[in-house]
Amino acid sequence: MSGPRTPDGDLSQFSMLELFRMEAESQTQALTDCLLSVERHAEPATLEAMMRAAHSIKGAAAIVGLDVIVQLAHGMEDAFIAAQHGLLKLSPNRVDVLLAGVDLIVQCSHLQESGLQGWLATQGDTIRRTMEAIRGIAFLPEPVAPVPSAAPAPAPVASPAPLAPAQPPPPAAPPPPAAHFAAAPDPVPEPALPALPAVPAVPAETPVPRGARPAVQSDRLLSLAGEARIAAHQMQPLIQAMQRHKRHQAALFAALDDLNEAIGRTGDPVLREKAAQVLHRGQPLRQFILGHMGDMEQYERRLLTVAQGMVDEVLALRMRPFRDGVHHFPRMVRDLARSLGKDVRLEIRGEETLVDRDILARIESPLNHMLRNAVDHGIESADARARAGKPPHGTIVLEARHRAGMLNVEIHDDGGGVDPERIRSAVVARRMATQAMADTMSHAELMQFLFLPAFSLKTEVTEISGRGVGLDIVHDTIREQNGTVRLDSVPGRGFHTHITLPLTQSIVRSLVVDVGGEAYALPIVKVERVLQVPRTDIHTLESKQFFEYEGEHVGLVSAAQALDLGEMTHQELLPVIVLGSGAHRYGLVVDAIRGEHSLAVHSIDPVFGKLRDIAAAALLNDGEPVLILDVPDLLMSIDKLLAEGGLHQLARAGSTARRRMKRILVVDDSLTVREMERKLLTGRGFEVDIAVDGMDGWNAARSGDYDLVITDVDMPRMDGIELVNLIKKDLHLHTLPVMIVSYKDRPEDRARGLAAGADYYLTKGSFHDETLLDAVADLIGDAFR
Template sequence: MSGVTPEIAADFIVEAQEILDRLGEQLVELERAPGDAEQLNAVFRGFHTLKGGAGFLGIQPMVELCHAAEETLGAARSGQAVLDPLHFDAAQRSLDWLQAMLDAVAAGTEPEHAPPELIAQFALTAAAPAPAPVQAAPVPAASAATGSDDLITDDEFEALLDQLHGAAAPGASALAAKPTPAPAASDEISEDEFEALLDQLHGKAAPGANPVPAAAPAAATAVATPPRAPARPAPKAAPAAPPHRAGQGEAEHTVRVDTRRLDAIVNLIGELVLARNRLKTLRTRLRDDELDRAVASLDVATARLQSAVMRTRMQPVGKVFSRFPKVARDVARSLSKEVELEMVGAETELDRNLVEALADPLVHLVRNGIDHGVEAPETREASGKPRVGRLRLAAQQEGDYVTIEVQDDGAGIDPERLRAKAREKGLIDPEAAARLGADECLQLVFLPGFSTKTQVTDISGRGVGMDVVQSRIRELGGQIQIQSELGRGTRFLIRVPLTLAILPTLLVQAGDAVYALPLARVQEVLHARPGALGWFDGRPVLDRQSHTLPLLDLRRWLGLEPLSGNSALTVVVLQMGDARFGLIVDQVRGREEVVIKPLPRALRGLPGYAGATLIGDGRLALILDVDGLRAATT
């Protein structure tokens, strides 16, 4: 890659990653329906495009592996071979190797070659009857191609590359009566040759380039041949076709922007929001009509600008979902299980940083759902279930939050078994374990070191994982809860904010300090007389008509002296999953959008704190972690 600019290499890495993500899902669909010609062509084009870009950049290990896959897929396209399970296993393994190679290129290191046995696994093992010769339609001269549309089709582009290398694609038209000789020592084409091919199709010659002879108008016969032996890597700026050229009369509607620039803009928006909040606070003191109007206009403009910038960072969760058909397929095959994955709501959008951060937790939940949840086919049949298990992955936006669901129809989780296992491992006090309800027992799976798996595997069950998943979700400002029913399956619900940059909060005060509570976790604010408080197991509670609400006094939690007197108590009702508890505060200051800042060094790692921010009066306010506070009430 010494002769390639960093910009071209970066473009290739981005586009290659998108192709790899699509190929995992496309291969799973093709394995379900091997006769789907459209899906087969899509998979073939994916490997072919990767090979072309890798060849242009000189990434030989990627070229070799893509070429082996392309040979087998090309034979299947021409009807000379039938894809069998070994081919699909090889194709899925090749995606893992291609990902590792792409990661190496991104890191600036030399990628490793795929093992020879993987290349050999692509060898044809199932032959099909040879198809009858196909008569190709007459191909017009290149000058006619620019009549009504300057765009070239995929087939035309493939045929042009084949022509340069002296090989015809199976079933493709021969575009030249006399092909241009290919380079003797190398299978790669130069940039000048590539430009000349494109110019030929559009009826114009590139300056200084040798034009390729136009195709003769006479019809030619294209006979299906074995898979192509020579590789034909070529630079391609987009998966479908080369980019539009100047003068084609079609304006560009998108532009590729470095994400670091977007992050910088978001940070500036955050500072603007802080300045707006400060002005709104000052406005109430100065009480000037002109200032009121100016601040109101600034408030509207800031909100619109904030919304527009946030949308530029939004990405569909489908970017993460696309990798799970391959994950589910690989895990199910390794465990000899049959699992069908259903994905819903892939178009739901999240902040780019959240989409990337959710990848690992979701992978773990999907793998656990297949390993721990879905039973073996024989076990499912014996219990009256279909042989094929179902795993559902769904996303849905709910206000300023997105809910992601991972649900299986497996054996479910036995709460009593969880209780016994937690006592056996010494993860919970026996007396505390005895007081837990069924739903509370399910939460034990999130304890560090907890596992009910009796057999250790490479898939899951090593006693680590679910606690890490919960910690990661909490770091993202979200929450995770579990629901399960014996014999019916298990459901994990993840709820995360749309963005991590701006957080709607409810400001409360305890003593002289102000604290921020995530508004999405606030259910209601109520007032109660001190005499209405009760005590249960040494902790304060508030008796309500439908239930007993456990309470936590924020002043006591902070180590402050409790308020004296018989004045009414202000209680903020917070929710964590299906559980609720009340937080006693001195007063509620109101709602405010805040910019999340890292915690001061002295507070990092302390439970109950999620971040810091500057509020409208210029003071520092700590953002409280609702899950950490909830732990203090249990």
């Protein structure tokens, strides 16, 4: 990954050495990119850019007194000038030497002043040989084909890039400096000399510039932005309360109007005057509430817009272009290919695609492994490519783009690909499947075997591959980031890797569910399907329960049991979330499904350690805390339950399983009251439907088969008293029990409700959980017929 960037503002806070490190980082990256490009096509603009970069490094190094870098940059600058004048061809062997010089500059620039002398002492011989190689670069022998080195190029570190392997030094006695590039003829081929020793990577000790703490600061800002969004949503209950107040006020003024009309009929002038004064004084109240409700709704919209804008801006701060994480890959591919005697080019597409910085850092190793695999396993030798009618150089394409709200990274090459029959034979040889089973496996199923530990198609073991270690780690790393990876191959035409990841780990699109009376969230990318499974569709075999899904038997597991939350509630239709794949696919039974939410992720405090089955925490829009489940960990817990044979039965046995749950309709315009009553009744085993006002309740009562209606009184469009009247006067519904639950607790209010035909009147202010449940039991009994 790239280091600190030079800020656009005041530079006075940085020392000269820190400024030099910043410049050296950008200029050496430019040199590396240009050297890889000029190796293929020596364009004048590229040569000019390299000459300017070397000149800039030389001048900056002279200011801070790094003579070693001054000499290296000066020799490289001379070589670039000679190439500009046509006196020198930058062939691969010469590019090797120049890249070695770039590596030395990178290594030296990352040293602290206190460690410089010690590093110069230990690397003195390498530095001297590299300088001599650059000064005598015109007389380097250039073999017809690259000579493989004894050891492949090491995997790149984040910063700086490794030295190139297999770099032949110059002859023992280079020509005088004045005649370095004068009319340099094509050199006579000579045997390749021993390679220049690679410079060990020096850990970057550059202190983080003052004010540059992006990771911690952006995490804190994201947390604050999420809290601001939650605070904005807290306006909604207040607005709903104002709407109820408006309805009550409207009812009051309607009563006053009726009273005024009644007084007018009496003919008493004093009463008429008093009534007119009351109406006149009440008129401003109507306008007051209407105006303030509009202001509150507008204020809520502004708060939500600002809060969401803050979240979006903080997320933008966390995003980095894809190139920041992959800029060293072209060098790595080139060096590894030359060490293997191959000619391979890496094309990077979508470099400007924005990626969350944490994801970018964590996928660097998997991408590195896939590219090394492509060079070693995929791309054939020049002779084999010629026989196949392919160009002598192999091509690997690394591409990143956004698609359907996700980050897609694809790696494909034009190599030999993987023969599925070789995988089939290896599966049988390793006794992972019988021959009959292997013969029935599809292409996609066979490709999945490449992700298994210790599974390799290489017959020989090298430092690069053959040990069967790698693709399983790639698979696990991508899954840890809530992503997926898929392989595809066409024999003789190449290998294709598809990686899909969330755009950011800071905001996770999740499915929120209820389990044991608590909210839990599952990342959407881990959810295969959401279903409702009737109890009658559940089958039992050897004490394990399952249902049919896409022609397969999928095991059912209670989420409450898997999370150690006790018994789940019994419902006729079970909400089921299908998780996992293959033999580890399960149906997770939850109490209820709330829906999809975008959650700002909060890490669990390290003091708690790793919580089983839990990945992180978040807050819903109403401020309710929710735990985000660690799905791979949860699947392991389910496997353990299966192995121990301790699964609870989800379907009731015998006649109990065939009993129908009684249905209750809850009618209330308050979301809080509706949900409280629904949870209480569902927990007791009833099937509960909800309606948001009297008219909605009337439509639901006429179209549904209910055993009880529970209704509020004050509601829009149609109040509860009118709803009770309609139900009791209906030919088909008049026997349906109706319970009124209202804040009005005056004797006249109770009498009015019972007079309308209600079978029970309960006040919200006095009842608790058991009061409501006892009242329901008095009216219709228990939850099952």
